[in-house]
Amino acid sequence: MKLYYAPGACSLADHIVAVEGGLTLDLEKVDLKAHITESGVDFRKINPKGYVPALELDDGSLLTENSAILAFLGDQAGLMPEGMDRYRALEWIGYISTEIHKSFGPLFHDSAQEVKTKAKDKIRQRLQLAEEKLSGGYLLGGKFSPPDAYLFVMLRWCDKNKIDLAAMPRLTAFKARMENRAGVSKALKQEGLQ
Numbered sequence: 001m002k003l004y005y006a007p008g009a010c011s012l013a014d015h016i017v018a019v020e021g022g023l024t025l026d027l028e029k030v031d032l033k034a035h036i037t038e039s040g041v042d043f044r045k046i047n048p049k050g051y052v053p054a055l056e057l058d059d060g061s062l063l064t065e066n067s068a069i070l071a072f073l074g075d076q077a078g079l080m081p082e083g084m085d086r087y088r089a090l091e092w093i094g095y096i097s098t099e100i101h102k103s104f105g106p107l108f109h110d111s112a113q114e115v116k117t118k119a120k121d122k123i124r125q126r127l128q129l130a131e132e133k134l135s136g137g138y139l140l141g142g143k144f145s146p147p148d149a150y151l152f153v154m155l156r157w158c159d160k161n162k163i164d165l166a167a168m169p170r171l172t173a174f175k176a177r178m179e180n181r182a183g184v185s186k187a188l189k190q191e192g193l194q
């Protein structure tokens, strides 16, 4: 399998799940501005959607959308919970994707300051729910699962965009807990982020 990624982008969540689960994964970096992969291929010819993550499977087909890739890699790695918790994991992935990740949009573009401030308020408000649910250490309790990797990437983006998490002690502790995981550290190093 090959993951098309950009350092620190939402594709980092998939990368973390693969490393945490001990999966063998080739990595190919994508320059998202130039739409060129590190081996010099036009990325839009690989993924017409033009964005990461994209996962090339062993049969040569391509799987896109973080929500699908996180569940797929989680299943491959035995990291997706079973029973009702499987749906709880998918519920979190959906929430992070549509309510948190997408709220960062204005912060990545030349938006007016007022729009950026509103986006930051919304992100803080959305994260508050995770803060309340993190009593066990991870989103689904005491064990790491794929949505944790996605939430971790969102918290890194908070740092980058100066969204203060000081009022959310569980999230702050969760970020440190994730950073201390060997798989997370390895994925960060592989992306040149540590």
Ligand SMILES: N[C@@H](CCC(=O)N[C@@H](CS)C(=O)NCC(=O)O)C(=O)O
Residues within 6 Å of the ligand: 009, 010, 011, 032, 050, 051, 052, 053, 064, 065, 066, 067, 097
């Ligand atoms: N709907 C996609 C969105 C992925 C996405 O937002 N990717 C960003 C990086 S985090 C990207 O590649 N942006 C570049 C672009 O859209 O051209 C998913 O959930 O996987």
